[in-house]
Amino acid sequence: MAMPESQAVRRPAKAPEFKVVMSEPDPKTGFRAFELGEFHFLRDEYFVHVSWPTKRGRLEHRISADAFLRALMRDVAWGFFYGWVNFDAMFGSRNLYGRVEFFAGRYHEAYHKAGLSYVEEFDSPFAMATCKAILRDWCNAGFDPFAAPEETGASWAGTKKGENIAAIERTRVATKRMPGLFGDSPLRDDLPVNRAFADVPQDEPVIEVEPGFEGKLHGFNLFKYLSRSDVTWNPSVTSVCRESLFCPTTEEYILPIIHGNDRVEWFVQLTDEIEWEVADKETGRPRARVLMRAGDVASMPADIRHQGFATKRSMLLVWENARMDLPKLYETGQLKPYPVEF
Amino acid sequence: MGRYTTVTGSLDKFERGQLTIIDDDPKHYCYSNVFEVASKSKPYDKIAVARNLEYVIEAIRAEGTSDWLACNHDEFVVVMDGEVTVSFAEPGDAAPPQGKDGTQRLSGPPKGRKMGRIHLKRGHQALLPKGAAYQFSAARPSVMIQQTILGGLTQQKWAEICTS
Numbered sequence: 085m086a087m088p089e090s091q092a093v094r095r096p097a098k099a100p101e102f103k104v105v106m107s108e109p110d111p112k113t114g115f116r117a118f119e120l121g122e123f124h125f126l127r128d129e130y131f132v133h134v135s136w137p138t139k140r141g142r143l144e145h146r147i148s149a150d151a152f153l154r155a156l157m158r159d160v161a162w163g164f165f166y167g168w169v170n171f172d173a174m175f176g177s178r179n180l181y182g183r184v185e186f187f188a189g190r191y192h193e194a195y196h197k198a199g200l201s202y203v204e205e206f207d208s209p210f211a212m213a214t215c216k217a218i219l220r221d222w223c224n225a226g227f228d229p230f231a232a233p234e235e236t237g238a239s240w241a242g243t244k245k246g247e248n249i250a251a252i253e254r255t256r257v258a259t260k261r262m263p264g265l266f267g268d269s270p271l272r273d274d275l276p277v278n279r280a281f282a283d284v285p286q287d288e289p290v291i292e293v294e295p296g297f298e299g300k301l302h303g304f305n306l307f308k309y310l311s312r313s314d315v316t317w318n319p320s321v322t323s324v325c326r327e328s329l330f331c332p333t334t335e336e337y338i339l340p341i342i343h344g345n346d347r348v349e350w351f352v353q354l355t356d357e358i359e360w361e362v363a364d365k366e367t368g369r370p371r372a373r374v375l376m377r378a379g380d381v382a383s384m385p386a387d388i389r390h391q392g393f394a395t396k397r398s399m400l401l402v403w404e405n406a407r408m409d410l411p412k413l414y415e416t417g418q419l420k421p422y423p424v425e426f
Numbered sequence: 427m428g429r430y431t432t433v434t435g436s437l438d439k440f441e442r443g444q445l446t447i448i449d450d451d452p453k454h455y456c457y458s459n460v461f462e463v464a465s466k467s468k469p470y471d472k473i474a475v476a477r478n479l480e481y482v483i484e485a486i487r488a489e490g491t492s493d494w495l496a497c498n499h500d501e502f503v504v505v506m507d508g509e510v511t512v513s514f515a516e517p518g519d520a521a522p523p524q525g526k527d528g529t530q531r532l533s534g535p536p537k538g539r540k541m542g543r544i545h546l547k548r549g550h551q552a553l554l555p556k557g558a559a560y561q562f563s564a565a566r567p568s569v570m571i572q573q574t575i576l577g578g579l580t581q582q583k584w585a586e587i588c589t590s
Contacts, residue, residue, distance in 0.1 A: 261500065262553050280430045289550045293542040300555060301514055301542050306504055307549025323502040323551065325573050328481035330502065350476040352460070352483065352571065354506075354549075356433050357443060362450075371450040375443035378435035379461040379506065381475045381483070382445070385454050396430060401504075403573075405478040422454035423477050426584035 102213040106221075114244030116221045120214045121204040123186055127222050129242050134175050136188045136202040143200055145174045145188060150229075150240040153222060154340030157229035157252060160215050161318060164208060166404065167411070168344025170389060173368055176341070177211075181408065184208045191344070191389075193367040219252045227251070230315035232336040232397065259321040264304045269321075271304060272312040280336065280397035281311035307354070310334050310399045317392075319402045327406045336397035344389040346411040348423045349404055353380045356398030362390045376400075386414040387421035434548065435461045436507040437487075437567050445589050458587040460485040460506055464569040470562065472529065472572065474582050480527065482580055484572045488564035494532040495561065496522050501529065501554040501574040505546045508568025512552055514541035517559040528577015532559055 105119040115127040124142075126133040132152040135144040155171040162169075164184050170176035173192050178185040187203045189195030223229060225246030226239035239245070259269040277284065289303035306322060310332055313320075317339050319331035335358055344365045351360075353376040362372040365387050374382050384390050392400075413419040435441070440461035445452055456476070463473050469489040476483040486503075488510045496517050503512070516538020522530035536559040544552045554560050554572075562570075574580075 262502070262551075265553075281432055282430065283432050285547070285549070287547065289547070289552065290545040291542065292544075294540050296539070297514075297541040300558070301544055301553070302555075303544045303546060303550055303552035305549055306551040323500075323553075323573055325481065325500055325502065325575065328478065328573060328575070330573055348478055350478065350483070352476065353443075354434075359443075370448045372448055372452075372455065373444075373446040374455060374457065375446075377441050377443040377459075378433055379440050379459045380443050381456070381458050381460060383454070383456045383476065396433075403476060403478065403483060405481060407479075419479075422451075422456075424453075424456055424582075424584050426453060426582075426588070426590075 102210045104214050104217040106217060109244070112243070118214060118218050120186060120211060121206060122202065123188070123204065125218060132222075134188060138200045138202065140200070143188070147172055147175065149222065150227075151340065153219065153227070153240060154229045156215055156219055158317065158341050160212065160219060160252070161230075163212070165343070166349070167346030168365065168389065170342035170344055172342070176344075178344075179208075179346070180205070181411075182208055184211050186211065191366060191368060193369070216252075220247060220249060223248045223252055229340075230318060232316050257320045260324065262302060262304075262323050263309065265302050266299055272309055275312040275314060277311050278313065278334070278397060281334075284308065284311040286311075306332065307399065310354075316397070319404075329404045329406055331402040331404055333400055333402060334397055335392060335394040335400050337394065339392040342389045342391045345384055345386050347405060347407075347414060348386050348421070349384045349402060350423075351376060351382050351384065352401035352403065353378055354399035354401055356394065356396050358392045358394045358398055358400060360384075360390050360392050362388050365389045383423045385421045385423075386419070434507075435459075437461055437465055437569055453584075453588065453590050455589075456584060457589040460571055461569055463587050471581055472579050473587065474576070474580050474584075475571070475587065477576065477582070480576050482574060482576050484574065484580060486570045486572055488562050488568040488570055489566070490564065492562040494520070494534075494536055494559050495529050496532055496557070496559045497529050497554065497574065498522070498524060498526060498556060499575060500556050501572060502551060503546070503554060503570045503572045504551045505548055506569040506571060507548055508564060508566060510546045510562055510564045510568050510570060512544045512546065512554070513561045513563070514543065515539065515559045516541065517557070520559070521557075526577070527575040529572070529574055529579050530577065531579065
């Protein structure tokens with residue numbers, strides 16, 4: 085039985101090991117309020133209110149609750165991902181790999197210059213426990229923050245109505261070499277084809293193996309595998325060449341975060357199209373727009389943030405270099421932020 | 427037929443998107459298209475379309491039969507257009523020298539046992555396992571991308587293939 089990404093590598097349910105600071109449920113909305121250090125998080129029927137201390141008192145920022153939960157879901161599922169996970173222009177996280185920074189206004193040029201930004205660093209497991217607790221409390225029944233809006237609807241809005249634990253307890257599928265190899269991650273043959281990929285051929289490569297070489301040769305239909313992904317904007321590794329990872333994903337609607345790179349990454353558009361808005365990582369000033377159609381290839385430099393938009397669900401190959409020393413090499417200028425000189 | 431049509435590209439029909447620069451150097455985006463690159467390539471030339479330090483993705487036009495190749499690490503191919511057959515064999519004493527990264531051409535036909543074949547169509551991915559010799563063949567022009575490490579056969583033509 086193939087695993088949906090929603091069930092892969094799921095840890096057994098257990099009580100949080102960390103003391104998450106939370107209120108009792110609000111008598112009006114049913115949602116709890118949370119604290120992470122000096123950050124306070126409050127949810128009402130439509131919005132998440134994030135507040136932080138400044139020299140002028142506490143400043144509050146409002147994010148639509150569905151956008152906040154979609155972004156928080158990626159932060160949790162990706163273990164704070166590579167580099168910066170901007171929920172919007174104001175608030176987000178930066179992965180320090182073992183520690184994590186949460187920030188407000190730090191990468192918003194005007195707020196930071198005005199001295200209204202705030203950054204606080206946490207042990208990653210503690211921050212993760214708080215993020216998971218928020219997701220568990222604030223995702224209503226029927227709302228899947230990994231699904232496209234057309235698939236999951238508007239059940240995120242309104243007061244607290246149940247929960248959707250199965251949808252939020254996700255971890256990225258861990259592939260050691262290539263899905264489908266013995267002892268490696270599973271294929272998705274038993275999962276349904278997504279409505280947007282009903283026309284994608286489902287045939288598999290024909291593999292003729294000579295006696296004595298069983299298990300040595302391997303191939304699979306990558307497009308079929310992607311057509312059966314049950315999530316959006318969630319890369320999964322499908323081939324490993326040392327630290328070079330092919331991480332294809334299916335994309336529909338808006339990338340719920342604005343990803344700030346701590347290394348160069350690359351995109352290969354496999355099908356359909358995505359438009360990327362690229363901005364300066366530090367200031368948020370626009371730098372480029374990249375419309376990618378099938379077969380297009382583009383790098384995303386190490387000093388930018390980017391967000392993608394896709395009307396029709398598309399297949400995107402995200403290519404990552406997983407070397408752990410890269411953030412430091414780029415930050416100290418030992419590597420240039422772009423991949424090639426010509 | 428459903429309400430969606432999945433758009434793929436091919437050698438015969440591809441439509442590039444667009445890089446619009448607001449305040450940056452277009453070269454930093456290395457913006458190209460694998461079908462366009464393959465449409466201008468010789469069969470089995472390995473043209474880097476993406477590079478991340480020592481790692482590369484190469485665009486390859488598959489047409490006719492390639493030389494026998496091998497590698498000291500795993501490589502992977504994804505067929506983007508057409509159909510490609512990969513034949514595998516033990517390299518025997520034609521094996522390339524150890525310690526070098528990237529795809530290497532065998533000094534001659536593999537001397538070891540035949541391992542098998544994989545027939546690939548658009549969207550199919552194959553493992554080119556470390557140490558195995560392999561040979562591509564395609565009855566009509568096809569396009570692959572290959573995940574590997576920069577090697578002696580990798581061609582870098584960034585100024586020719588990228589929007590600048």
